[in-house]
Amino acid sequence: MKWFDYADEKISDKEIMIAVPSIVIGVGILSMPRELAGATTSSDGWISIVIGGTIFVFITWMVAKLAASFPNQQFLTYASSLVTKPVAVVLTFLLSVQGIILSAYVMRVIAEIAKEYLFDETPVEVIALTFLLVVVYAVSGSRAGLFRLNMMFFPIIVIIAVLVIVFSLGWFNTENLLPVFKTSFSGHLQGLQVSSLSYIGFGIVLFYTALVKQPAGAPRMAAIGMSMAVGLYLLFFIVCLGVFGNLSTANLIYPTIELAKEIEIPGGFFERFDSVFLTIWIMAIFNTTAMGLDVAVFALNSLFNVKKAKILFVLSPLVYFIGMFPKNFNEVVTLGAFVGYYSLIVTVIVTIVLLIISKIKGGKKNGKK
Amino acid sequence: MGKSRGICLLLTLGLLMPLTSCWDRMEIEERGFAVGSAIDLVEKLDNGEYKIMLTTQFVVPAGMSASTQSGGGNQEPFMNLSVSGESVFDISREMSKLASREAYYPHLKVIIISEEVVEEPDLFASIMDVFLRDHEMRRSVKLSISKGEAKEVLYIKPDNEDLPAMYIKSVMENSYKTGGSIEPIHIGEVQEYLLSNRSYVIPSVFVAGDNIKYEGVGVFQGKNNQMLEILNNDETKGLGFIIEKIKGGTIKVEVGGDLITIELADIKSNIKVEGKDKENLKISVKMELEGKIAETFGNKSVLDRNYFTKIEEAAAKKVEELAQQTIEKVQGELKVDVLGISDLLYQRHYDMWQTIEGDWDQGANYFSQSTINVSADVKIEKPGATDNINSNQNGDQ
Numbered sequence: 001m002k003w004f005d006y007a008d009e010k011i012s013d014k015e016i017m018i019a020v021p022s023i024v025i026g027v028g029i030l031s032m033p034r035e036l037a038g039a040t041t042s043s044d045g046w047i048s049i050v051i052g053g054t055i056f057v058f059i060t061w062m063v064a065k066l067a068a069s070f071p072n073q074q075f076l077t078y079a080s081s082l083v084t085k086p087v088a089v090v091l092t093f094l095l096s097v098q099g100i101i102l103s104a105y106v107m108r109v110i111a112e113i114a115k116e117y118l119f120d121e122t123p124v125e126v127i128a129l130t131f132l133l134v135v136v137y138a139v140s141g142s143r144a145g146l147f148r149l150n151m152m153f154f155p156i157i158v159i160i161a162v163l164v165i166v167f168s169l170g171w172f173n174t175e176n177l178l179p180v181f182k183t184s185f186s187g188h189l190q191g192l193q194v195s196s197l198s199y200i201g202f203g204i205v206l207f208y209t210a211l212v213k214q215p216a217g218a219p220r221m222a223a224i225g226m227s228m229a230v231g232l233y234l235l236f237f238i239v240c241l242g243v244f245g246n247l248s249t250a251n252l253i254y255p256t257i258e259l260a261k262e263i264e265i266p267g268g269f270f271e272r273f274d275s276v277f278l279t280i281w282i283m284a285i286f287n288t289t290a291m292g293l294d295v296a297v298f299a300l301n302s303l304f305n306v307k308k309a310k311i312l313f314v315l316s317p318l319v320y321f322i323g324m325f326p327k328n329f330n331e332v333v334t335l336g337a338f339v340g341y342y343s344l345i346v347t348v349i350v351t352i353v354l355l356i357i358s359k360i361k362g363g364k365k366n367g368k369k
Numbered sequence: 370m371g372k373s374r375g376i377c378l379l380l381t382l383g384l385l386m387p388l389t390s391c392w393d394r395m396e397i398e399e400r401g402f403a404v405g406s407a408i409d410l411v412e413k414l415d416n417g418e419y420k421i422m423l424t425t426q427f428v429v430p431a432g433m434s435a436s437t438q439s440g441g442g443n444q445e446p447f448m449n450l451s452v453s454g455e456s457v458f459d460i461s462r463e464m465s466k467l468a469s470r471e472a473y474y475p476h477l478k479v480i481i482i483s484e485e486v487v488e489e490p491d492l493f494a495s496i497m498d499v500f501l502r503d504h505e506m507r508r509s510v511k512l513s514i515s516k517g518e519a520k521e522v523l524y525i526k527p528d529n530e531d532l533p534a535m536y537i538k539s540v541m542e543n544s545y546k547t548g549g550s551i552e553p554i555h556i557g558e559v560q561e562y563l564l565s566n567r568s569y570v571i572p573s574v575f576v577a578g579d580n581i582k583y584e585g586v587g588v589f590q591g592k593n594n595q596m597l598e599i600l601n602n603d604e605t606k607g608l609g610f611i612i613e614k615i616k617g618g619t620i621k622v623e624v625g626g627d628l629i630t631i632e633l634a635d636i637k638s639n640i641k642v643e644g645k646d647k648e649n650l651k652i653s654v655k656m657e658l659e660g661k662i663a664e665t666f667g668n669k670s671v672l673d674r675n676y677f678t679k680i681e682e683a684a685a686k687k688v689e690e691l692a693q694q695t696i697e698k699v700q701g702e703l704k705v706d707v708l709g710i711s712d713l714l715y716q717r718h719y720d721m722w723q724t725i726e727g728d729w730d731q732g733a734n735y736f737s738q739s740t741i742n743v744s745a746d747v748k749i750e751k752p753g754a755t756d757n758i759n760s761n762q763n764g765d766q
Contacts, residue, residue, distance in 0.1 A: 116504050122392035133384070171557075178716035244557070247564040262508045262557055272475055272507075 013217040015147040016209065019291065020060060020202055020225030021232075022150040025157065026288030027109040028198030029233055030254045030281075033240040035194040037249040043176070043241040044183040046234060048191030053230030056199040060226040063202060063351045064219035066358065067209035074210045076302040082357045091350050092299050098203060098343045099296030100315060103289045104322035105339045107132055108332055110285045111323075117257065117278055128323060135286065136316050139294045140309055143211070146294055153283045160280040161232055164256075165239050167263040167273070172242040197340030198233065201288065202226060203347035204295045293319060401470030402428045404447075404478050405534030407519035408496055410485040411453050419492055423460040424451040424520035426534050427468060446531040449523050457499040474505040478538045480512045480556065481574065483519035487587060487596035494563050494594045501560050508557030511541055514587045516575035516599060525581050537574065537581060544583040545616060551586055551605055552614045567591045567712065568705040568730055570608065573599050590705045592731050597703050600695070607695030610656050610688055610745075612709050613638045619663060620691075622683040624676070627667025631684050631749065635659040640713055647725050650739035652710060656688060658747045681747050688745035696741050704737045706730040 036045035070078035075095070079088035111128035119127060138146060183191070205222050212218050240255045243262060252258045260277035293315065300311050326332045405426040412420050432446035450467055454460040465472050480500060487493045500506050515522050523533050530536040544550035551572050562569040570586040586605050587596045600608065609615030619632050636658050643651040662680070669676055699707055711729050714722040730736040 119393045126392070175712065175716060179719040182719050245561045248557070248561045251560070251564060258508060264509050 009142065009144050009211060010213050011144055011147045011208070011211050013212050013214065013221040015151060016064070016205065016212055016218050017221035017225040018150050018154050019147055019204065019208060020222050021229040022154055022284070022287040023201035023204055023291040024199055024226065024229040024288075025232060026201070026285050027106055027113075028200075029236055030113070030256045032195060032198045032233065033237050033249050033255040034252055036191050036237060037241065037246050037255075039190040039194055040183045040187050042179050042182060042246050043238065044181065044188070045191050045195070045237055045241070047183070048188055048195050049230065049234050049237055051188075052192050052195045052199065053227070053233070056196070056202065057223050057226045057230060059348060059351065060202045060205060061219050061223040062355060063347070064205045064209055064222035066351060066355050067206050068212075068215040068218045069358065070210075071215045072210060074302050075207050075299070079354060082354055082361065089303060092303055094346050095203060095206065095350065096296040096299035096303075098339075098346055099292045099294075099299065100319055101322060101335075101339045102201065102343060103135070103292035103296070104319045105332075105335050106285055106289045106292065107135070107319065108323040108326065109336070110282060110289075112329065112332060113254065113257070113278070114282070118275060125324060129320065131282075131286075131289070132316065132320055132323075135289045135293055136312060138286075138290045139297060140312055143294065143298070146290055150287055150291070153287055156280060157284045157287075158228075158232070160277055161236070164260050164263065164273070164277055165235055168239050168243050168259050171262055172239065173245075174242065176242050176245040177238070195233075196344065197337070199226075199229070200340055200343040200347070201292065203343065203350075204291055206347075206351070207295050207298050395471070399470055400473040401465070401468045402476050403472050403474050404428055404476060404532055405481070405523050405537065406477060406479075407481040407483070407515070407523050408457070408486055409483045409519050410489070410492075413489070414455075418455055419486075419489065420453055420455060421457070421460075421486065421496065422451055422453040422520070423457055423464070424449055424523055425461065425464055425472065426523050426532070427470070427472070428532065432531075445526075447526075447533060449520070451520060457496060458503070461499075474503070475507060477506065477510050478534050479541075480510055481515050481519040481522050481537070482512070483515050483517070484573070484587065484596065484599065486519075487514055487571075487589070487594075490593040490595040493589070493596070497556065497559055497563060500556055506556070508560075509555045511538060511553045512556050512559055512571060513537075513541065513553070513583070514571050514573045514596065514599075516573055516585075521576050522574055522581055525576055525579065527580060540581055540583050541572070541574075547617045550583050550615070550618075551609050552616070553583075562589070562591075563594060565591070566726075568707050570600075570707045571596075588699060588703055588705060588707055590703075590730070597705065600698065603691055604695045604698055607691035607693070608699070608707065610636060610658070610692050611638055611640070611654055611695065611743075612707075620660075620684060620687050622680065622687050624679050624683050625667070625669070627665060627669065629662060629666070629680055629683075630664040631660045631680070631747070632663040633658055633660040634750070640708070640710065642710065642713060642718060645721070647721065647735055648738055650735065652739055652741045654692065654708075654741060654743045656692065656743070656745040658684075658688060658745065659750055660684065660747060661750055677749065681749055684747040684749070685745040688747060689743050692743045692745065696743065700737055700739075700741065704730060704734055706736045708741075710736065710739075 036048060039045070040048065067075070076088055076092050079091055107128050111124045111131060114127050115122065115124050138149065202222070205218070209215050209218050236256055240249050240259055243259060244252065244255060249255045257274060257278065260274040263273050296315060297308060297311050301308055304311070326335050403425045407424040409422045409424070410419060411422050414420055427448045427450065429444065429446055429448050432444040450464050452460045452463045452467065454463060461472055482493070482496065486496065500510065522537060525536070526533050527536055530539070541553040545552050551570070553572060559571070568591040569589050571589060572583065573585045573587050574581050574583050584602050584605070585599050586608065587599045589596050606615065606618065609618070613636060615636055617633060619630050621628060621630050623629070636656065639655045639657070641653045643653065696708070699705060706729060714725070725735050728735055
């Protein structure tokens with residue numbers, strides 16, 4: 001009887017809370033301090049994180065609110081009731097593309113990083129393929145299982161992040177944070193722009209809220225989940241700045257990994273802490289990729305009435321080829337920017353349009369709500 | 370049925386491939402662990418490029434002291450290899466051919482660069498590039514310049530340590546903690562220096578007989594990362610007081626004809642910039658030091674309050690002299706700001722800094738036109754364990 005509970009593909013709102021930071025925290029934070037430090041003066045980037053973070057916590061809350069106002073209804077179903085079926089189909093398709101390109105990009109980046117720091121001789125293609133195969137294996141299983149995997153991995157990821165931050169404090173120099181409030185307005189705007197790309201992925205709430213047993217608490221939980229990601233970003237950024245200073249941070253390709261490389265734990269046993277950090281961070285990236293791919297499968301599943309395994313069978317090679325398409329690091333960065341802007345624009349526009357229409361229609365049709 | 374089973378089998382076998390993960394297999398015995406690197410200048414080529422020599426110290430585990438008893442013989446625990454070339458990375462690859470093992474750098478402890486290298490404009494930055502760019506390098510590797518040939522330093526092997534590189538590292542840390550030398554710097558900091566345009570100092574080592582000495586600092590000018598001069602021990606001390614990069618150390622003072630040595634415990638320095646006129650900035654340096662009496666050559670009672678105050682005053686005067694001497698050197702003679710005033714201006718007077726950034730210690734050189742006032746305050750906490758050890762204390766007075 002007990003295991004039937006697990007198999008019913010329903011999740012609690014707590015799992016939504018963990019799922020949001022699980023997909024959001026991934027490769028973005030590894031390079032985000034560089035982009036942000038480059039755009040702003042001294043340590044002023046934290047302002048961009050706080051402002052951007054607040055905006056995105058609010059948007060996440062809105063997205064979840066929209067989805068939760070149609071309890072246990074799939075995205076396609078409630079979107080159709082708001083903006084006619086054909087439009088809803090297009091929107092679902094656009095959102096599934098987001099999941100595909102997001103997981104493709106993340107897979108490529110982690111393969112590049114793993115090659116750079118862990119596997120010197122192994123070709124990127126092989127690392128990416130191996131990684132993708134594990135992701136596909138996870139996605140092909142139970143969806144609720146994926147959420148439980150998130151629940152299991154997330155604390156470990158938080159612990160390793162906190163460890164890196166605590167051990168870095170020995171190198172932390174508060175002087176590096178001065179002066180404060182010297183960035184121009186355009187600098188802040190640019191900082192907001194580059195940091196906002198690290199928040200993508202919250203669009204999954206549009207789909208997964210349908211699985212939540214009691215969705216009333218989902219908006220709050222999703223917002224809390226997003227705040228966790230924002231908090232972690234803020235900590236990492238400030239510690240990077242304090243340890244490296246603005247100029248070095250702006251010039252390190254992956255400041256967060258270098259942070260793990262800089263720390264030295266007395267005793268010599270953990271002399272190379274960066275490899276421990278990276279290995280565990282791959283779990284965070286695994287979560288991101290798995291959720292991205294799963295949401296694409298989920299979306300397409302609602303469009304085509306075929307088996308999940310079949311969709312996955314078509315999507316996986318597609319993800320692999322999109323991920324392998326960029327020829328060098330600069331092209332990967334371009335792909336990343338494209339994925340970021342695409343996801344942001346699609347998710348935000350879809351949410352706002354649907355919210356407005358549901359407010360207009362809400363008075364008439366959804367009288368009970 | 371049979372056909373699909375065959376496909377399944379084939380797929381399963383195919384999946385075994387990524388599981389082997391043998392691309393990066395590397396037996397630990399085959400790795401050449403590099404622990405120290407030294408860089409010397411061989412010659413300046415006609416086309417403006419430089420030919421440099423990289424000496425890398427590899428660990429030879431068989432020669433470590435623990436295993437010598439079991440028949441290691443007279444084998445040295447380390448091996449130094451020198452190769453010349455134009456790029457550090459090429460040289461290190463070239464070295465692998467000679468070493469019979471692949472050089473493995475994550476355990477690198479120290480980098481020594483000879484003064485000849487850093488005296489050339491821009492060469493220092495180009496050499497540091499590979500140490501900061503390569504993923505195998507750690508940012509906590511300690512860096513020092515050497516008076517004389519850098520590779521000589523890697524050959525100094527004292528009796529109590531197996532590896533010269535480890536010895537150098539310990540000497541650096543030790544001299545900083547107790548010897549009054551400046552804090553060792555790591556290459557992560559060097560990147561900050563190179564990226565910013567400001568001037569900085571890097572500690573120096575030199576060979577003294579069978580030992581090495583970690584003494585003095587090289588003064589680098591920010592615009593082309595060229596070393597101007599190596600400060601002597603006293604000047605380094607003075608600098609260390611001003612920029613708070615010294616911990617411990619001693620100063621000797623004379624009070625009433627008796628020589629007294631004071632061991633410093635805590636050093637705080639407070640630099641303030643006053644005035645808005647950028648052509649004549651007034652900078653005040655206030656140093657607060659704490660110490661204890663380590664040694665007295667006289668026989669006066671150190672419990673006498675007046676005498677105690679005299680010692681404190683004499684010590685403060687001595688610290689001021691040391692600091693003043695350093696300031697005269699770097700401000701008057703070298704005209705580069707290694708006192709950290711540019712940092713202070715950037716951090717606390719950002720708006721003014723914007724207007725003088727390019728002309729601080731270059732161009733119009735506002736730094737050399739500014740007035741620096743030094744004052745020191747020494748507090749002696751403890752007289753030591755005893756008042757006097759000389760019995761004829763009354764007879765002498």
